[in-house]
Amino acid sequence: MLLEYFTSLDPMSLVRALPGNVAQGLIWAVMALGVYITFRLLDFADLTVDGSLATGGAVAVMLIRGGVSPAAALVLAFIAGMLAGMVTGLLHTALGIPGILAGILTQIALYSVNLGIMGKSNQAINVDQYQLIASLRYVTGDPHTRLMFFAFLIFSILVLIALLYWFFGTELGAAVRTTGCNSNMARAQGINTNFMTVLTLMLSNGLVGLCGGIYAQYQGAADVNMGRGAIVIGLAAVIIGEVLFGKLVSGKSFTFAYTMMAVAVGAILYYTVITVVLWLKMPSDYMKLFSAVVVAAFLAVPHLKGKHQRKRYKEVAKA
Amino acid sequence: MSHMLEIKDVHKIFNAGTINQKVALNGVNLQLDEGDFVTIIGGNGAGKSTMLNAVAGVWEIDRGQIIIGGDDVTNLPEYKRAPYLGRVFQDPMNGTAATMGIDENMAIAARRGGRRTLRWGITKAEKERYYEMLKDLGLGLEDRMTSKVGLLSGGQRQAITLLMAAIQKPKLLLLDEHTAALDPKTAAKVLEISDKIIAENGLTAMMVTHNMKDAINHGNRLVMMHEGRIIYDVAGEEKKRLKVSDLLAKFEEASGGEFANDRMMFV
Numbered sequence: 001m002l003l004e005y006f007t008s009l010d011p012m013s014l015v016r017a018l019p020g021n022v023a024q025g026l027i028w029a030v031m032a033l034g035v036y037i038t039f040r041l042l043d044f045a046d047l048t049v050d051g052s053l054a055t056g057g058a059v060a061v062m063l064i065r066g067g068v069s070p071a072a073a074l075v076l077a078f079i080a081g082m083l084a085g086m087v088t089g090l091l092h093t094a095l096g097i098p099g100i101l102a103g104i105l106t107q108i109a110l111y112s113v114n115l116g117i118m119g120k121s122n123q124a125i126n127v128d129q130y131q132l133i134a135s136l137r138y139v140t141g142d143p144h145t146r147l148m149f150f151a152f153l154i155f156s157i158l159v160l161i162a163l164l165y166w167f168f169g170t171e172l173g174a175a176v177r178t179t180g181c182n183s184n185m186a187r188a189q190g191i192n193t194n195f196m197t198v199l200t201l202m203l204s205n206g207l208v209g210l211c212g213g214i215y216a217q218y219q220g221a222a223d224v225n226m227g228r229g230a231i232v233i234g235l236a237a238v239i240i241g242e243v244l245f246g247k248l249v250s251g252k253s254f255t256f257a258y259t260m261m262a263v264a265v266g267a268i269l270y271y272t273v274i275t276v277v278l279w280l281k282m283p284s285d286y287m288k289l290f291s292a293v294v295v296a297a298f299l300a301v302p303h304l305k306g307k308h309q310r311k312r313y314k315e316v317a318k319a
Numbered sequence: 320m321s322h323m324l325e326i327k328d329v330h331k332i333f334n335a336g337t338i339n340q341k342v343a344l345n346g347v348n349l350q351l352d353e354g355d356f357v358t359i360i361g362g363n364g365a366g367k368s369t370m371l372n373a374v375a376g377v378w379e380i381d382r383g384q385i386i387i388g389g390d391d392v393t394n395l396p397e398y399k400r401a402p403y404l405g406r407v408f409q410d411p412m413n414g415t416a417a418t419m420g421i422d423e424n425m426a427i428a429a430r431r432g433g434r435r436t437l438r439w440g441i442t443k444a445e446k447e448r449y450y451e452m453l454k455d456l457g458l459g460l461e462d463r464m465t466s467k468v469g470l471l472s473g474g475q476r477q478a479i480t481l482l483m484a485a486i487q488k489p490k491l492l493l494l495d496e497h498t499a500a501l502d503p504k505t506a507a508k509v510l511e512i513s514d515k516i517i518a519e520n521g522l523t524a525m526m527v528t529h530n531m532k533d534a535i536n537h538g539n540r541l542v543m544m545h546e547g548r549i550i551y552d553v554a555g556e557e558k559k560r561l562k563v564s565d566l567l568a569k570f571e572e573a574s575g576g577e578f579a580n581d582r583m584m585f586v
């Protein structure tokens with residue numbers, strides 16, 4: 001039986017699937033960076049992203065179908081995401097709704113908005129018809145196209161990380177980080193924490209919308225459900241990146257830049273793991289369950305580690 | 320000359336209309352002149368922290384007026400009052416951002432009241448200035464400028480918070496039991512730093528303390544609070560002549576002698 005199972009696994013099919021998944025990971029890294037900004041820097045678990053990802057996708061696809069260039073469509077996908085983030089931010093700061101709930105409300109509302117944008121639940125764009133920025137076709141196509149596409153993706157991510165590194169090093173970015181770290185102290189130092197919260201949610205969801213726009217081009221369609229569970233993927237990337245590379249990057253100069261790179265690598269690893277698991281013939285219906293369990297496990301690691309250390313400490317103290 | 324701080328008939332009720340209703344400030348009046356350094360004592364729940372929070376604008380007051388340096392700030396939110404104030408809290412965790420460096424924390428404070436733009440968050444000239452300021456503290460922190468503040472001890476954090484409060488000269492320095500969480504030796508050191516910073520910058524300051532000796536030995540003025548009111552206000556020569564026993568008598572008179580299980584320290 002076991003032998004039968006192993007002989008049925010085709011290593012070549014895994015190898016063939018990997019480039020596509022690395023590309024997918026690189027694209028989702030844009031969203032993971034957005035999640036990292038809110039979750040780690042602002043200390044805000046933002047559930048808007050499941051909706052704003054699809055918003056970015058819907059906006060990009062509809063604009064491209066309407067004749068707008070795929071690059072310009074991405075700018076508008078970014079802006080659409082920012083607007084979604086602004087709604088969550090205002091629900092939270094101006095109306096006093098708890099952060100998690102504010103995100104859920106926006107996410108639910110966006111479902112209708114996204115349907116409205118697309119007119120139906122799914123809209124396709126054909127890579128033969130438009131000069132798309134990203135496409136699965138570029139990965140499966142000739143080696144030169146593939147190489148150029150990967151170079152482009154990696155370069156873009158590095159530029160994005162450089163921009164974020166710069167922004168969070170400015171006076172404004174430092175004010176955002178202060179808000180996330182200690183909001184009482186931030187206010188005592190004259191920082192408008194409500195403004196910083198809204199601003200960060202806009203920036204984060206802008207990136208998520210941008211990711212949605214790229215991903216929709218990549219898969220050749222936008223779908224109203226394309227963002228379902230996105231927050232879990234984003235968190236998975238953040239946490240995998242931190243757990244695997246945290247020690248390596250801490251305490252150096254440019255730690256923050258390296259951490260963001262680790263998050264991007266985390267996104268790639270996430271998709272690689274998913275591919276491997278699917279290759280091992282786990283039914284794809286269980287994928288979300290699997291993702292949730294993985295993220296829960298990684299989130300629990302620091303907590304359990306701390307507990308274990310305290311226990312050890314007590315034992316040592318007793319002896 | 321106008322006053323540096325005017326607290327006029329300030330009232331604050333927490334949880335109004337519920338079973339937990341608490342009148343925390345019940346008509347507080349206080350005026351400070353420029354350069355005044357007032358120490359504030361009173362039992363638990365007397366309203367000392369609430370008075371300082373009312374000045375800082377942590378929430379809106381129910382009645383009254385707060386005027387700092389001639390500006391009516393009663394309706395300004397907390398972050399807009401920050402330029403007027405330097406604040407140090409009881410919990411050393413509260414005054415700094417733990418995940419940020421010492422230099423970054425100071426840079427944040429240096430921009431209190433200024434616009435936060437897309438210029439780089441800390442300049443080279445600033446770093447040199449902070450180095451000198453930290454060196455002046457005498458705690459050896461100048462060699463750890465980029466260390467995360469979260470790695471520092473409570474006393475070190477309070478010292479940095481004091482520096483941050485003074486880095487942009489505030490009209491008013493608010494110290495709320497800022498040595499209470501420290502061991503006696505560290506507390507004395509932080510108190511010494513406070514005195515020095517207040518004197519060097521000519522600051523107007525309010526310091527809440529549970530230590531009656533400290534309340535007598537520091538500052539030029541002393542007020543005692545009880546049940547949301549100021550019940551005793553003494554300054555100048557009269558304050559200098561005060562003894563702990565005098566304060567004790569005052570306190571007993573006001574509270575009917577029920578100070579037995581109070582945190583107040585008589586040493």
Ligand SMILES: Nc1ncnc2c1ncn2[C@@H]1O[C@H](COP(=O)(O)OP(=O)(O)OP(=O)(O)O)[C@@H](O)[C@H]1O
Nearest residue numbers: 333334341343361362363364365366367368369370
């Ligand atoms: N945010 C708040 N919500 C509800 N009640 C509060 C709040 N802040 C203070 N109080 C209540 O107001 C009263 C005055 O509190 P305050 O903290 O000003 O006392 P204090 O004089 O600083 O006492 P302590 O010496 O214990 O610090 C207390 O009864 C307190 O429980």
Ligand SMILES: [Mg+2]
Nearest residue numbers: 367368369496
């Ligand atoms: Mg208090």
